[in-house]
Amino acid sequence: MTNWAFVTGGAGDIGSAICQTLARDGFGIVCVDLNEERAEAVCSGIRMEGGQAVSFRVDATDPASVSAAATEAMKLGNITALVNTVGRAKGTSIFTMDYAIWREDIAANLDSAFLCIQAFRDQLIAQQGSIVSIATVNGLGVFGFPGYSAGKAALIHLTKSLAVELGPHGVRVNAVAPGTVRTRAWNARLEANPGVFDELQALCPLPRISSPANVADAVAFLVSEKASMITGQTIAVDGGLSAGIPAAGRAVTQLSHRS
Ligand SMILES: NC(=O)c1ccc[n+]([C@@H]2O[C@H](COP(=O)([O-])OP(=O)(O)OC[C@H]3O[C@@H](n4cnc5c(N)ncnc54)[C@H](O)[C@@H]3O)[C@@H](O)[C@H]2O)c1
Incomplete structure (x- = not known):
């Protein structure tokens, strides 16, 4: 019997890597x-590799749309994994954000996960399944985009709250917090500043930019049996950025990195 994973934002760069990796698993x-269109292209790629995949158009911030897709998805078979990948960052500053932008950031990054978790709660309990939400390092520390960051910080807290509440029902709930991932979400900033990735990787203990596959591998681990005792956790896939910034350590100690 096939176990099915419901992946929101599955047409995006990180979401499609998650779909492909879980399909291979x-x-x-x-x-x-x-x-x-992009969601169906991801699915047809998976089917060409011999996997099973079905796409639906869903607005993850709309309760009716989520509920209709959940009903259809549960007809396919047992949903044992829910991966909340939908998210986006719009408001850049308190000086330019209005309430509408704030609401959009919170809806995309927090409401979407809540709605999907509610829609699959009973199915995941019945299947002893697990939930992984894609957060961000912005939910752990301050790296710009105040509304997005507040939504993702709340998502990390929701992860802990629901791990505690659903653990006794046999459902694990975790999050992955990526740092900078090379995706199309960066296109406008790359166009404005072609050096943006160089600047960002210089801040990281592992001075590299993540690939979508790096994030997908962490998700695959968290939904697998290998993580059967892990719940309520947020795994940062950030090259160590949330642990600290090498230049800050050097400034404090006044030692070069080789001494
Ligand atoms: N790219 C990064 O550097 C980075 C870093 C940290 C966290 N993240 C998080 O990873 C996730 C994926 O980001 P990405 O870089 O792959 O972005 P992306 O823009 O490539 O993918 C996001 C996908 O979500 C879909 N989407 C947006 N709103 C939706 C809605 N209401 N309903 C259904 N689908 C919707 C979009 O159509 C898109 O396909 C996001 O939650 C993002 O916050 C990304």
Whole structure:
């Protein structure tokens, strides 16, 4: 019997890597996204590799849309994994954000996960499944985008709250917090400053930019049996950025990195 994973934002760069990785691990994939065409392209790639995958157009911030997709998805078979990948950052500063932008940031990064968790709660309990939400280092420390960061910080707290509440029902709830990942979400900033990745990787203990596959591997681990005793955790996939910034350590100690 196939175990199915419901992946929101599955047409995006990180979401599609999650779909592909979980499919290779044997999951059937329900890839849902606002972008129906790209979601279907992800699924057809998986099917060409011999996997099972179905796409739906879903607005993860709309209760009716999530509920309709969940009903259809549960007809396919047992949903044992829910991966909340939908998210985006809009408001850049308190000086330019209005309430509408704030609401959009909170809806995309927090409400979407809440709605999907509610829709699959009973199914995940029945299947003793697990939930992974894609957070960000902005939910752990301050790296810009105040509304996005507040939404993701709340998502990390929701992860802990629900791990405690759902653990006794046999459901694990975790999050992955990426640092900078090379995706199309960076296109506008790359265009404005072609050196943006060089600047950001210089801040990291591992001076590299993550790939979507790096994030997908952490998700695959968390939904697997290998993580069967892990719940309520947020794994940072950030090259060590949330641990500290090498230049800050050097400034404090006044030692060069080789001494
Ligand atoms: N790229 C990074 O550097 C980075 C870093 C940390 C965290 N993240 C997080 O990773 C996740 C994926 O980011 P990405 O870089 O792959 O972005 P992306 O823009 O490539 O993917 C996001 C996907 O979500 C879909 N989407 C947006 N709103 C939706 C909605 N309401 N309903 C359904 N689908 C919706 C978009 O159509 C898109 O396909 C996000 O939660 C993001 O916050 C990304």
